[in-house]
Amino acid sequence: MKGDGIILASELFGSSWPKEDCVIRGITCDSRRIKPGFIFVCIRGYKDSGYRYVKEAETRGAAAVIADSIISCSIPVLLYDDPRAKMAELSKKIYQNPDEALIMIGVTGTNGKTTVTHLVRDILNAANYKVGVIGTNGCYYNRYLTDDAFTTSTTPESCELWSIIKNMRDLGAESIVMEVSSHALELNRVSGLNYKIGSFTNLTQDHLDFHKNMEDYFEAKRKLFCQSQACVINTDDEYGKRLYEEFFSKSISYGLNDADITASDIVYTPQGAGFKLSYEGKTMDAYINIPGKFSVYNALCAFGICKRLDIGDEIILRALGATDGVKGRVEKVATNTDYSVIIDYAHSPDGLINIIKTVRDFTKGRIITLFGCGGNRDEKKRPLMGKISGELSDITILTSDNPRMENPIKIIKDIEKGICAITDNYIIIPERFEAIKYALNIAKKGDTVLLAGKGHEDYIIDGTKKIHFDEREAVKQILKIQ
Numbered sequence: 001m002k003g004d005g006i007i008l009a010s011e012l013f014g015s016s017w018p019k020e021d022c023v024i025r026g027i028t029c030d031s032r033r034i035k036p037g038f039i040f041v042c043i044r045g046y047k048d049s050g051y052r053y054v055k056e057a058e059t060r061g062a063a064a065v066i067a068d069s070i071i072s073c074s075i076p077v078l079l080y081d082d083p084r085a086k087m088a089e090l091s092k093k094i095y096q097n098p099d100e101a102l103i104m105i106g107v108t109g110t111n112g113k114t115t116v117t118h119l120v121r122d123i124l125n126a127a128n129y130k131v132g133v134i135g136t137n138g139c140y141y142n143r144y145l146t147d148d149a150f151t152t153s154t155t156p157e158s159c160e161l162w163s164i165i166k167n168m169r170d171l172g173a174e175s176i177v178m179e180v181s182s183h184a185l186e187l188n189r190v191s192g193l194n195y196k197i198g199s200f201t202n203l204t205q206d207h208l209d210f211h212k213n214m215e216d217y218f219e220a221k222r223k224l225f226c227q228s229q230a231c232v233i234n235t236d237d238e239y240g241k242r243l244y245e246e247f248f249s250k251s252i253s254y255g256l257n258d259a260d261i262t263a264s265d266i267v268y269t270p271q272g273a274g275f276k277l278s279y280e281g282k283t284m285d286a287y288i289n290i291p292g293k294f295s296v297y298n299a300l301c302a303f304g305i306c307k308r309l310d311i312g313d314e315i316i317l318r319a320l321g322a323t324d325g326v327k328g329r330v331e332k333v334a335t336n337t338d339y340s341v342i343i344d345y346a347h348s349p350d351g352l353i354n355i356i357k358t359v360r361d362f363t364k365g366r367i368i369t370l371f372g373c374g375g376n377r378d379e380k381k382r383p384l385m386g387k388i389s390g391e392l393s394d395i396t397i398l399t400s401d402n403p404r405m406e407n408p409i410k411i412i413k414d415i416e417k418g419i420c421a422i423t424d425n426y427i428i429i430p431e432r433f434e435a436i437k438y439a440l441n442i443a444k445k446g447d448t449v450l451l452a453g454k455g456h457e458d459y460i461i462d463g464t465k466k467i468h469f470d471e472r473e474a475v476k477q478i479l480k481i482q
Helices: 009-016 050-059 083-094 113-126 158-171 182-186 214-226 238-246 293-308 313-322 349-362 381-392 408-419 432-442 471-479
Strands: 026-028 038-041 064-067 077-079 103-108 131-135 138-141 175-179 195-200 228-234 251-255 261-268 273-279 282-288 340-344 367-371 395-398 426-428 448-452 459-462 465-468
Touching: 009 083, 026 083, 026 158, 038 050, 038 083, 050 064, 064 083, 083 158, 103 113, 103 214, 103 293, 113 131, 113 175, 113 293, 113 313, 131 158, 138 158, 182 214, 195 214, 195 238, 195 293, 214 228, 214 238, 228 238, 228 293, 238 251, 251 293, 261 293, 261 349, 273 293, 282 293, 282 313, 293 313, 293 349, 340 349, 340 471, 349 367, 349 381, 349 448, 367 381, 367 432, 381 395, 381 408, 395 408, 395 432, 408 426, 432 448, 432 471
Parallel strands: 026 038, 038 064, 064 077, 103 175, 103 195, 131 175, 195 228, 228 251, 251 261, 340 448, 367 395, 367 448, 395 426
Antiparallel strands: 131 138, 261 273, 273 282, 459 465
16 A cells, blocks of 8 residues: 555556556546546446546546456556446545444335434434434535435446545544445445445335335345344334344334334424333334325334434434425425415335325325326336325326426327326426426425425436426426516
């Protein structure tokens, strides 16, 4: 090792390094981020292939290329059956095993990951921990967006992830709480990471464009608990029960039923939920400052994680009651109207059920639900989500989300197949701004307009273009709010 963030090629590759020794300064699978001394890893993606960018990598000063097939170029090419797995292994070494000096906490599940990570951050901050967060809403340290927040994935590629972890450690972080997606687990993005705690929220239909079926989806999630020292698991979920049975010796369970951590006597309000929290024979008054039944589950998960770190009950409960919520999760938009506007990230069948039921708890009038489905993603969930909105909403507006490379009208028609048999109280308005405008124009006193699917996102992906679009800005523009 030559110094901070610098390692010799011979230390990384041993006798397989084919030429004179040199300094390795980083690793990436994105040719645009290559700097002199970096290793370029060729990844065969779903839309593109890193093999197209080897010449660019050479030009930018790459020290070597990792691939799974022979490439003709002037710099060393090292062949491995699984370049992604090798990238994770090398990234950990290049960035000096930063997880060993940190309390690493991983949260996985279909829904709730972002909220749980932010709740845990708030509790750890209240306990005077210096905390980093990695997930859907970006990469944060001490609540401030870091320079590493360029990632667009819930869990970054391993080369980005290890760099982020090292940078947070160098800034003074003592702990990192992160979302761990099924894609990340399946594609070796978190391979080699040592988690002090791994937690499971739930598993419902999503990402079946990537996973073969629900069992394959579950097996991907399961991998987190093989690399976690301790586990916190929702046993009200059928897949959670399976995890708990397998990893029983290192797990604690949570749920509303028979579990180590439970909630009872729940009272829901438009602002949050109060409940009795029971753990190890002790019952406490608890309150989560985010509405909905799923928020109670998220609070129990965060409580379990923090008890694993021996944080006091009073600190945990005080932080839960004081949390300011998460952007794009049951987010109420200030409108100065006699109806409410809620933005939520719900983009799966279960997520849509949860948010509409939560909104129903505090809506005196009608629920006007606006949503679409992403293109080039699980097509099977589209009619299911149409059916759900048709059954639970008073009015549904079908619109575009992130169509990507698909025709947005085709996506909407897929959704319509599920709603048309349930109700005719729906309308199709493909352009999202116009759809929001229509929803606000028909809203009456006591109604709630639910804008589902985008959440924290401030863009629409149409084709290969990422177009700025923030629903908060759209609402203010339509209502002429300064």
